[in-house]
Amino acid sequence: MSSIFSHHGLQASQYTIFFFLSICLAFFNVEAKVHHLKWEIKYEFKSPDCFKKLAITINGLTPGPTVTATQGDTLVIDVTNSLLTENVAIHWHGIRQIGTPWSDGTEGVTQCPVQPGETFTYRFVVDRAGTYMYHAHYGMQRSAGLNGLIRVLVPEGTVEPFEYDDERHLLLNDWWHKSTYEQAAGLSSPTFDWVGEPQSLLINGRGKYSCSLAGAMDSCNEVNSECLPESLTVVQGKTYRFRIASVASLSAFNLEIEGHSMTIVEADGHYVDPVVVKNLNIYSGETYSVIVKADQDNSRNYWVALNVVSRKPNTPTGTAILNYYPNHPLKSPPTVAPVGALWNDTAYRVNQSKSIVSHPNYIEAPPRTTDRTIILLNTQNKINGHMKWAINNVSFTLPTTPYLIAMKNKLHHVFSQKPAPETYDYVNYDIHTVLSNPNTSSSNSIYKLEFGSTVDIILQNANTLSPNNSETHPWHLHGHDFWVLGFGENKFDPKVDPKNYNLVNPIQRNTVPLHPYGWTALRFRANNPGVWAFHCHIEAHFFMGMGVVFEAGVEKVGNLPKSIRGCGESK
Numbered sequence: 001m002s003s004i005f006s007h008h009g010l011q012a013s014q015y016t017i018f019f020f021l022s023i024c025l026a027f028f029n030v031e032a033k034v035h036h037l038k039w040e041i042k043y044e045f046k047s048p049d050c051f052k053k054l055a056i057t058i059n060g061l062t063p064g065p066t067v068t069a070t071q072g073d074t075l076v077i078d079v080t081n082s083l084l085t086e087n088v089a090i091h092w093h094g095i096r097q098i099g100t101p102w103s104d105g106t107e108g109v110t111q112c113p114v115q116p117g118e119t120f121t122y123r124f125v126v127d128r129a130g131t132y133m134y135h136a137h138y139g140m141q142r143s144a145g146l147n148g149l150i151r152v153l154v155p156e157g158t159v160e161p162f163e164y165d166d167e168r169h170l171l172l173n174d175w176w177h178k179s180t181y182e183q184a185a186g187l188s189s190p191t192f193d194w195v196g197e198p199q200s201l202l203i204n205g206r207g208k209y210s211c212s213l214a215g216a217m218d219s220c221n222e223v224n225s226e227c228l229p230e231s232l233t234v235v236q237g238k239t240y241r242f243r244i245a246s247v248a249s250l251s252a253f254n255l256e257i258e259g260h261s262m263t264i265v266e267a268d269g270h271y272v273d274p275v276v277v278k279n280l281n282i283y284s285g286e287t288y289s290v291i292v293k294a295d296q297d298n299s300r301n302y303w304v305a306l307n308v309v310s311r312k313p314n315t316p317t318g319t320a321i322l323n324y325y326p327n328h329p330l331k332s333p334p335t336v337a338p339v340g341a342l343w344n345d346t347a348y349r350v351n352q353s354k355s356i357v358s359h360p361n362y363i364e365a366p367p368r369t370t371d372r373t374i375i376l377l378n379t380q381n382k383i384n385g386h387m388k389w390a391i392n393n394v395s396f397t398l399p400t401t402p403y404l405i406a407m408k409n410k411l412h413h414v415f416s417q418k419p420a421p422e423t424y425d426y427v428n429y430d431i432h433t434v435l436s437n438p439n440t441s442s443s444n445s446i447y448k449l450e451f452g453s454t455v456d457i458i459l460q461n462a463n464t465l466s467p468n469n470s471e472t473h474p475w476h477l478h479g480h481d482f483w484v485l486g487f488g489e490n491k492f493d494p495k496v497d498p499k500n501y502n503l504v505n506p507i508q509r510n511t512v513p514l515h516p517y518g519w520t521a522l523r524f525r526a527n528n529p530g531v532w533a534f535h536c537h538i539e540a541h542f543f544m545g546m547g548v549v550f551e552a553g554v555e556k557v558g559n560l561p562k563s564i565r566g567c568g569e570s571k
């Protein structure tokens with residue numbers, strides 16, 4: 001031991017502190033664990049909404065297994081790709097990958113995709129308690145069903161700012177009967193075949209497609225046990241923490257538990273100043289914990305209802321059952337499932353977004369000033385007649401050699417070295433009209449951020465290529481949490497709007513909505529060495545170019561594992 005201490009140059013007093021700390025750690029049994037998981041990824045026929053189609057499974061399951069670990073633990077996940085003819089990559093959404101940027105699972109950014117027959121090992125530390133998710137990050141593969149929940153528990157003995165008797169979870173998804181390939185081919189075709197609204201909504205992988213309404217279909221079977229509704233049993237008088245995550249490909253959701261209010265207490269791993277809501281708007285890529293008290297009449301069950309908002313819904317309400325013990329878990333509630341908030345009530349959703357601020361006892365105030373402000377205009381565009389999305393008039397494409405490998409090895413020629421555009425012409429651009437010339441170009445250029453600097457990002461929404469239409473885009477940042485400084489309507493004014501930023505108690509998160517015809521302001525510290533994607537979490541939109549990439553401190557990244565190589569110039 002003495003040689004270790006002399007090596008680190010520790011003094012006697014430090015030795016005493018270290019010794020004392022070790023005893024404390026042993027006493028509280030907070031030794032970090034290593035969880036070793038083995039996952040096999042396959043295509044299997046599944047009927048999550050009574051319609052049989054190919055889905056991507058993990059060890060036979062879609063959604064995949066819930067991953068549970070304690071803050072500070074290490075996850076080692078051996079992922080074997082048994083998809084036969086398709087690559088795969090898995091992103092651990094909300095886990096910052098501090099010191100392990102190569103385990104972020106973002107194909108084209110942090111790794112080459114895992115080829116059929118191969119096993120790739122993700123290894124990383126879950127450094128902050130909270131509710132997270134994992135999902136495929138290759139092409140539009142997430143929508144094929146490769147997704148699941150991650151629960152990171154607080155270390156034993158840690159008190160959270162709320163109490164509950166037990167936990168339940170709700171993993172929310174939208175579901176199509178067309179394969180991911182049909183969807184992707186439609187999006188890239190010159191005639192543009194939009195994915196359209198989902199056929200059903202899934203709660204914990206279960207939903208219901210009306211086979212009878214759709215007429216006789218060979219693939220549809222309403223008595224299939226795979227599509228029995230999800231039922232969550234509660235005992236009257238008890239309090240529950242519901243961990244909620246949306247892995248949706250497209251839809252923004254409004255979630256309501258009939259007859260029960262929800263108290264929002266956690267968002268993306270950060271404690272929220274509690275907000276009581278009748279229903280919760282949740283966007284793809286977001287997670288929440290809500291506290292629900294089972295305080296209603298226990299002679300019946302209640303609906304958990306999931307409705308589409310922000311796009312004109314054409315999908316039936318997704319339902320699960322809140323089962324009051326001792327009723328039968330599948331006993332239908334005697335009521336009609338709630339229809340939630342009005343789908344086009346943008347103000348209602350913006351207000352809810354604004355109401356999510358940090359719990360007073362857990363405020364980590366943001367830096368008062370920024371070193372750099374990047375304004376990102378979100379527009380729908382065209383390239384040679386193909387429908388695209390662009391950020392400051394650049395539609396993003398991924399290079400064939402992942403950025404992390406390219407930058408670490410100084411392979412400058414594998415992606416555009418022209419800096420991605422810092423802003424747009426906000427003086428003259430009219431965000432309320434359809435572009436008269438929608439043509440744009442694509443690029444794989446990136447933003448290089450000074451390591452440790454403070455960066456503000458302003459997401460600016462605009463009209464789509466349809467008149468009087470602006471959509472909601474949930475933006476997700478890899479590798480960091482950002483402070484949400486503000487939401488505004490119309491065009492962001494760099495001279496006026498920063499004066500109204502919330503620098504007192506903003507929530508930190510990894511995913512935030514950009515509301516129709518509005519702007520969202522974020523601040524983060526570029527203090528995690530690596531290369532990180534920042535993109536719209538709508539599967540089709542990222543596929544059509546709605547994303548950017550940030551690099552910071554890549555020279556500080558340790559030696560890259562060989563296993564992330566094998567594509568482009570990294571062969």
Ligand SMILES: O=C1O[C@H]([C@@H](O)CO)C(O)=C1O
Pocket residue numbers: 194380464465466471540541
């Ligand atoms: O990218 C999209 O394309 C369609 C529509 O704009 C054109 O069909 C839609 O709703 C999107 O979000």
